[in-house]
Amino acid sequence: MTDTWLIVGLGNPGTEYSNNRHNVGQMVLDELARRVGGSFKVHKARAHVLEGRLGIGGPRVVLAKPMSYMNVSGGPVSALSKFYDIDPEHVVAVHDEIDIPFNTVKLKIGGGEGGHNGLRDISKALATKDYLRVRVGVGRPPGRMDTADFVLKDFATTEKKDLPFLLDDAADAVETVVREGLAAAQQKYHTAVQ
Incomplete structure (x- = not known):
């Protein structure tokens, strides 16, 4: 296996979804692409x-x-990990997380998918849950709003002003976990004042 890392930004294809909360993983990848160049x-x-x-x-x-x-992300992730010869321990899934407040980033390896169908499909395709996750907090839906309806909506106007900072923090978290390891990234992002 190689020392290469596969960083996957989860989301749905198409411009109608590009600014949805569910696509925050792909937004983070756009920031990382800017840093990498190309x-x-x-x-x-x-x-x-x-x-x-x-x-x-x-x-x-x-x-x-x-x-x-999003819900069938596993096929492409598995195919890419095989093509580039990357072990699941070097796969990082960047995704939206409703159980974390907006403007918060958390990291983990393995564990449950928390009802996230994209993660569930990746776990199935990789035949393991032991890959890294950068969980980008989008908050819970207000009142009795359906969770799917909430994540398939664009960020609220009040959130949009802070969104660039959240994307930057999440991209920094990806860089930290890849460069320094999960423990260092968790130390930095789980104890930071958000």
Whole structure:
């Protein structure tokens, strides 16, 4: 296996979804792509892919945005991990998390999917839950709003002013976990005042 990292931003394809809470993972990948330099290209694994390094001499990464809908992200993730010969321990899924307040980033490896169908499909396709997750908090739906309706809506006007900072923090968290490891990233992001 290689020392390359597969960083996957979860979301749904199409412009109608591009600013939804559910697509925050892909928004983070856009920020990482800006840092790496270059543009995404279509890969045969049904994903937009950008290969590069995180900083000069930094770790080699494959940034990927599956072209499938969120709930069937596993196929492209599995195909890319096989194509690039990347172990699940070097796969990082960046995704929306309703159980974390907006403007908060948390990290973990393995564990449950918390009802997140995209993660469930990745776990099934990789035949393990032991891959890293960068969980980007989007908050809970207000009142009795259906969770699916909430995550498929754009961020609220009040959230949009802080969204660039959240995306930057999440991209920093990805860089930290890849460069320094999960424990260092958790120490930094789980104890930070949000």
